[in-house]
Amino acid sequence: PQTIYRKDYTPPTYLVDTVELGFDLDPERTIVASRLVMVRNPDSVRNGIELHGVNLQLVALRMNGRLLHAGDYDISGDILRIPAAPDDVTLEIETLTAPVKNTTLNGLYVSNGNFFTQCEAEGFRSITYFPDRPDVMAKFTVMLRADKSKYPVLLSNGNLVEEGDLGDGRHYAKWEDPFKKPSYLFALVAAKLVCQEETFRLKDGRNALLQVWVEDGNLDKTDYAMQSLKNSIRWDEERFGLELDLDRFMIVAVSDFNMGAMENKGLNIFNTKFVLANPRVATDVDYAGIEAVVGHEYFHNWTGNRVTCRDWFQLSLKEGLTVFRDQEFSADMIGTDTGRAVTRIEQVRTLRQAQFPEDAGPMAHPVRPDSFVEINNFYTVTVYEKGAEVVRMYQTLLGRDGFRKGMDLYFERHDEQAVECDDFRAAMADANGRDLAQFERWYSQAGTPVVTATGRYDAAAGTFELTLSQSCPATPGQPSKLPFHIPVALGLLGADGKDLALIVDGANAGTTAVLELMKPKQTFRFTGVKEEPTPSILRDFSAPVVLNYPYTDAQLLHLFSHDSDPVNRWEAGQRLAMARLLKMTAAVGAGDKLALDDTFIDAMRKILADESLDSAFRENALLLPSESMVAEQMEVVDPQAIHLARQAMRKTIGSALRKDLLAQYEANQTPGEYSPDAISAGKRGLKNLALAYLSAAPDDAIYALAQRQFDLAGNMTDRVAALTALIHSAAPGAADALERFYAEFDNEALVIDKWFAIQAAAPVTDVAAVRALMRHPAFNLKNPNRARSLLFNFCNGNPAQFHAPDGSGYAFWAEQVTTLDALNPQVASRLARSMDRWRRYAPALQAQMKQALQKVSGSGKLSSDVGEVVSKALT
Ligand code: B3K
Ligand code: ZN
Numbered sequence: 096p097q098t099i100y101r102k103d104y105t106p107p108t109y110l111v112d113t114v115e116l117g118f119d120l121d122p123e124r125t126i127v128a129s130r131l132v133m134v135r136n137p138d139s140v141r142n143g144i145e146l147h148g149v150n151l152q153l154v155a156l157r158m159n160g161r162l163l164h165a166g167d168y169d170i171s172g173d174i175l176r177i178p179a180a181p182d183d184v185t186l187e188i189e190t191l192t193a194p195v196k197n198t199t200l201n202g203l204y205v206s207n208g209n210f211f212t213q214c215e216a217e218g219f220r221s222i223t224y225f226p227d228r229p230d231v232m233a234k235f236t237v238m239l240r241a242d243k244s245k246y247p248v249l250l251s252n253g254n255l256v257e258e259g260d261l262g263d264g265r266h267y268a269k270w271e272d273p274f275k276k277p278s279y280l281f282a283l284v285a286a287k288l289v290c291q292e293e294t295f296r297l298k299d300g301r302n303a304l305l306q307v308w309v310e311d312g313n314l315d316k317t318d319y320a321m322q323s324l325k326n327s328i329r330w331d332e333e334r335f336g337l338e339l340d341l342d343r344f345m346i347v348a349v350s351d352f353n354m355g356a357m358e359n360k361g362l363n364i365f366n367t368k369f370v371l372a373n374p375r376v377a378t379d380v381d382y383a384g385i386e387a388v389v390g391h392e393y394f395h396n397w398t399g400n401r402v403t404c405r406d407w408f409q410l411s412l413k414e415g416l417t418v419f420r421d422q423e424f425s426a427d428m429i430g431t432d433t434g435r436a437v438t439r440i441e442q443v444r445t446l447r448q449a450q451f452p453e454d455a456g457p458m459a460h461p462v463r464p465d466s467f468v469e470i471n472n473f474y475t476v477t478v479y480e481k482g483a484e485v486v487r488m489y490q491t492l493l494g495r496d497g498f499r500k501g502m503d504l505y506f507e508r509h510d511e512q513a514v515e516c517d518d519f520r521a522a523m524a525d526a527n528g529r530d531l532a533q534f535e536r537w538y539s540q541a542g543t544p545v546v547t548a549t550g551r552y553d554a555a556a557g558t559f560e561l562t563l564s565q566s567c568p569a570t571p572g573q574p575s576k577l578p579f580h581i582p583v584a585l586g587l588l589g590a591d592g593k594d595l596a597l598i599v600d601g602a603n604a605g606t607t608a609v610l611e612l613m614k615p616k617q618t619f620r621f622t623g624v625k626e627e628p629t630p631s632i633l634r635d636f637s638a639p640v641v642l643n644y645p646y647t648d649a650q651l652l653h654l655f656s657h658d659s660d661p662v663n664r665w666e667a668g669q670r671l672a673m674a675r676l677l678k679m680t681a682a683v684g685a686g687d688k689l690a691l692d693d694t695f696i697d698a699m700r701k702i703l704a705d706e707s708l709d710s711a712f713r714e715n716a717l718l719l720p721s722e723s724m725v726a727e728q729m730e731v732v733d734p735q736a737i738h739l740a741r742q743a744m745r746k747t748i749g750s751a752l753r754k755d756l757l758a759q760y761e762a763n764q765t766p767g768e769y770s771p772d773a774i775s776a777g778k779r780g781l782k783n784l785a786l787a788y789l790s791a792a793p794d795d796a797i798y799a800l801a802q803r804q805f806d807l808a809g810n811m812t813d814r815v816a817a818l819t820a821l822i823h824s825a826a827p828g829a830a831d832a833l834e835r836f837y838a839e840f841d842n843e844a845l846v847i848d849k850w851f852a853i854q855a856a857a858p859v860t861d862v863a864a865v866r867a868l869m870r871h872p873a874f875n876l877k878n879p880n881r882a883r884s885l886l887f888n889f890c891n892g893n894p895a896q897f898h899a900p901d902g903s904g905y906a907f908w909a910e911q912v913t914t915l916d917a918l919n920p921q922v923a924s925r926l927a928r929s930m931d932r933w934r935r936y937a938p939a940l941q942a943q944m945k946q947a948l949q950k951v952s953g954s955g956k957l958s959s960d961v962g963e964v965v966s967k968a969l970t
Contacts, residue, residue, distance in 0.1 A: 096959045100466045101408040107226055108139040109184065111233035116223070120241040120285050122195035122205050126154075127223045128188070131233075135182040144177040144184065147220035147227040149202075152191040156224075159185055175224050188224050197221075198877055198918045206351035207310070209286030210246065211364060213357060216407055216470045219278035229277040229404045230513040239285060240267045246285040248308065252276070252360045254342055272360055274340065275511060277403055282359030284308070284347050291317040295325055298332045303339050307370065308347040316371035319382060319771070320346060323389040330390070330424050335502055337397045346370060346389070350844055353879055353921045354474070355388050358395035365392070368845055368880060374769035376843050378812040379779055382771035386428065391421035402506065405513045407470045411462045411538075412516045414474075415482020419490075422483060429773040433709045436635075436661035437777070440715045443636045443662065446484065450476040451641070452727055454543045456931040457967045459570040463516050463538040468963035471921050477541075484639040485537045489523045491582045491609060491637050492534075500526040533580040533613055541570040544579050546612065548644040552627045559587060559624045561632075564616040565640075571967070581612040584637035584660075587621065587628035592657025598623040607634055607660070629653050634660040646670065652698055661712060668702070668716045671695055672744075676725050679740035684733055689740065691747045699748060703755050710763055711777025714784050719744060722894050732936045738858070738895035742791065749792035756785040760800070769810040776812070783816035790824040798826040805832050815849055822857045837873075847873050848884040855888035861896050862903040865889050876915060879922045886911050890929040897929075898936065902943035905930075909947040912961060913954050920958030927951065927964040945969070 110133065117128040133144065148170070156163045158177065168177045197204040202221035203212050212222065220227040237251040243266040249258070253272030260266050291314060292306040305324055307317040324346065331337045341361045348370040356365040369388040372381055398420060399413035422442060426435040453459060453476055460473065462482045467473050490498040501523035509518060516538050524531040544567045551560045563583060567576035586607045587595040594606035598621060610619050629650045633642050646654075646667075654667035672695070679689050702708070702716045722741055726732045749756065763782035765775045786804065789797045801824070805817035818836055821829040833850070840846035854860055854868060868874060868885055875881050890897050890908055897904040908929060915923035933944035951957070952965040 096468050096962055098466050098468055099470075101406070101464070104406050104408075105140055106138045107136055107145070107228060107231050108141050109133040109144050109180075109226065110136050111226060111231050113234045113236070114225075115236045115238070116281075117238045118240065118283065118285075120194075120210055120239065120246065122210075123193050125192050125194055125203065127190050127192065129186075129190075129223045129225070131184075131186045131188070131225070133184045133186060135180075135184075142178070144180045144186070145226060146175045146177075146186075146188075146224040147173050147217070148175050148190075148224040149173050149217075149221045150192070151221065151224065153224070154189040154191055155187070156189075157187040173220065190223050192222065199921065200351055200353050200879065200919060201921065203283070204351075206349050208245070209284070209288070209349070210241075211284055211286070211347075211349050211351075212282050212359075213353065213364065214281050214359070215279040215357060216410075216474075217279070219281055222281075225278050227278050228406070229279060230406065232275040232277050232403070232511070232513060234275050235272045235281060237270045237272075237281075237283065238267060239270070239283060240265055241285045246287065248284065248286050248288045250282075250284040250308070250345060250347065250362055252280070252282060252362050274360060274401070276360050276400060277513065280358070280360045280400055280403075282357070282362045282364055284362070284364070286347075287311070288347070289314055291321055293321060293325075295328065297328070297339055299338060301342075303328075303341065304343045306343070306345045308345060309367075309370065310348075310350075313348070313367075313371055316373045316376065319372045319377075319385055320365075320370045320389055323386045324393060326386070326428060327390040327393040327424060330427060331394060331397070331420075334423070334427070335397075335420075335499065337506075339396065340401070341396075344393075346392075350880070351878055353919070355384075356392045358392040358399055360396070360400050363392045365389075366880065368848075371845060372771075374810040376811055376840070376846050378810075378815055378849075379771055379776035381811075381845075383425065383776070387421050387425050390424040391417055394420040394424070397506070401511060402509045403513045405515050407467075407473070408464055409515050410470075410473060411478045411482035411485070412514065412519055414479045415462060415484075416486050416519070418479050418483035419486040422487075431709075431773075433661055433712050434773050436665075437709070437711045437715060437773075439635060439662050440665050440712075442480070442483075443666075445476070446480055446636075446639060447727075448721060448724055450480050450639070451543050452723070452932060453477055454481070454541060454570070455568065455727075457571060457970060458928065458931060458964065459541045461539050461541045461573075465539075465572070469924070469959040471960055472924055472963055481639055488534075488537070488582055488638060489531075491584065491635075492611070493523065493527050493529065497527045498523070531580070533578070536577055536579050540567065540576050540579070541573055542567045542576060544576075544581065544638075544640045546581065546583065546633070546638075546640045546642050548630070548632055548642065550628075550630050550644075552624065554627070557622060557624050559621045559628055559630075560618055561585065561610075561621075561630060562616065562618045563610070563612045565612060566615075571970070578613060578615050581638045581640060583610040583612050583632060584608070584634035585610055585619075586631040586634055586658075586660060586663075587624065588631055588653065588657060589626055589628060592653065594659050595624060595626075595628055597621055609637065631658050631660055631663045633663070633666075635662050636666075648674075648694065652694070655698055655716075656701065665712070665716050668698070669720055671698065672719050673725070673728060676720060676737075676740055676744060677728060679744060680725060680729070680733070680736045683736040683739045683743075689743045689747075691744055691751075696748065696751045700752055700755055703752060703759055706762070709774070709777055710781040711773060713759075714777065714780040717781075717784055717788075723891075726894070726932070726935070729935075732932075734894040734898040734936075734940075735900070742858070745788060745791035747792075749788040749790070753789065753792070756789050760785040760789070779810075779812050779816075783813065783820075786816060786820050787823070790820040790826075793824040793826065798824070798828065801826060802828045802832070811846070811849075815853065819853050819857075822853060822859070825859060841873070844878075844880070848880050851881065851884040852888045852892075855885050856892040858893070858895065860889065860893060861899065862907045865907065876911075877918055879919065882915065882922060882926075886915075886926060887929075890926065898940055900939065902940075902947070905943050905947035909950045912951050916958050916961045920960035923958065924960035924964050927961050927968075930965075930968055933968065 115130040119126040202218040239249040249268035251270035257269040352366040504526040505522035597604040658664040763778040801820040
């Protein structure tokens, strides 16, 4: 397998003006006819036409009307080259494929008897020969022909310009996309589906037709996706002045899909998980996911589609920016300051849970990678979530208005172009007259920077000095790093818990100042400070860094009770909890008695009972860092000890706060009709966290409470929470509840996914139990959602069992990665990542993990996807 380097970029040899595609759709034998009008690229330094193609059967190839023969062109690997070609060329290409045999869910494939496509990043080349690279943007016209009764709905990008019958039971539809686009944004759907549709008035008075397409029987689950789409359109008009540029915008749901959704121009294709919802089958988290993903894909229409990436190394140009936009959208939809802060807390949690470990492991890469073997391996939390943090930092440095100016300039300069991350940075800098040269290192250097802070209060002078220093650990290929440009938002709390006024260089700087740390070490000086302050550093998580400050427990308790910045208030609680989790884990290892101090318990009680705080905030404040987050803090990871310590801590809290938890359980009921809004969801979140804590120290009354909730709840959020509580506490009714749950929802695939997921992550579920679940008739390894619900939730969400001392979890992992790889390399490769951090485990585990990795890596014909992941892990 070949490594591709960013530095090797060369422009395409030919550009494509127009593409006409004709599809004769048949599951076994689909004929694809393509007509490309091409012109030599004046910027190219090389000659000849270069087309990509994978697993295609070439039937005929004509250039300017002349049939080409072997010798006129050569095919080597994925490239078809025509060395001698005039400047203006029309190519006519006919190829054959068998979509029904395609289990990779990449390119053109069949799901539940229907045709779908997935082309990003390089799927188009398995549909037809084409210069399949994002810097080749062309106008597409698509003709679809298929059996009318089996595939009554024929969709592609843009506008429907013609449709009709062909006789012999077949029909056709012709689609034209008015905008030029790269091939990765092409899509088609040929299916038996139904839709919810609506005409929506855009800001400029035009009308757009909005459609949500689903399988028959799911029309009662499309309202929230439609509402989210309308909200997205409005929001982008208002916040960024960006309007829908099409007359028609379609969302299509498919149950076999490798990721969340895909932003194909005008024809977004979605995993059913991010479309289908009603209160009976979907949880609050599902609803929030639908809003975020519908928004995300819609926002790509400008950030990704109108302005796209020059090459795949620039992926974060569209993904980081679009995640930032969907995050802001979700926050604005809630509308309150605490609501916004809660979304921010959730983002920080994701970053720490998934991105920091990636940045510290064998797959670490910069937000703009320098090389890859398989591009599909780089749709990562680093490119997406850290990329979004990088975009957020522009806004923190430039302000909302400055950021908007930068966005406006970006579109003014680059509309309908394929550009680089540097072009975005230049637009931000130029629109604001700022030098953002050093900011480039956020794109080029991997690893999570560490900011170490120390404070010095001088009572006589009334000054507080904060010294910040930065460093960044080595990552693969990058032994040493240069300083980053880090915005550090800071506040100072007085003894009464209120923010002190900040005076910097004699000027009033409000109560939160954004310090710019650019050197390895810098000191910031505040004057007029009349008492020793408690610093609140990195407010709103102003940069994706690890912050070290020698906080005392007393200072953390002060911040936990009073910080005006909710994110840092939460953060103080997390620091208190993490210190205790680490201490208790060490105690488990040493065989010592486990104890939790009253100070901590009292702090938790106070927050729990403080009804002036949003329920959602209280829920987050009470949630302990996960087992894998604790693991990240340890030199040598002992998953069993972590699990026992965290369980013990939950149990202690559950019994010490029993009265208060029960009170909040009652106070946060949401009677009446279900609504997914943030306030109601927050109440359910706190109520169900209370139930989880109570179930950690269960007795008959608690079992009965969970059982009653399971029996009577009117929505899926409460049902799942109750079922989880019953199973995790090994309640007498657990097995029966599981069985009833299955029977009640056996034809709701997304609910059955939950049924598998809950069991996969339950502490009682060992490898043998997972294997038994794999034999269940409802299990299907070929369906990514189902595979994820069982295998991924076990390997990533049940660390104590996955890391069983006998190595059974690792052997299971190796087996599943290998089996999956033969079916679907993209999904297999994600599962392969579960072993990333193997070097950090105790020696006995490490040896077995290494063996499992070697087993996969030695297992003959590996995909480039899995091959890259395991070989990097073993390096
Ligand atoms: N752009 C797609 C992801 C494609 C993944 C290809 N392996 C979805 C998104 O980020 O919106
Ligand atoms: Zn995206």
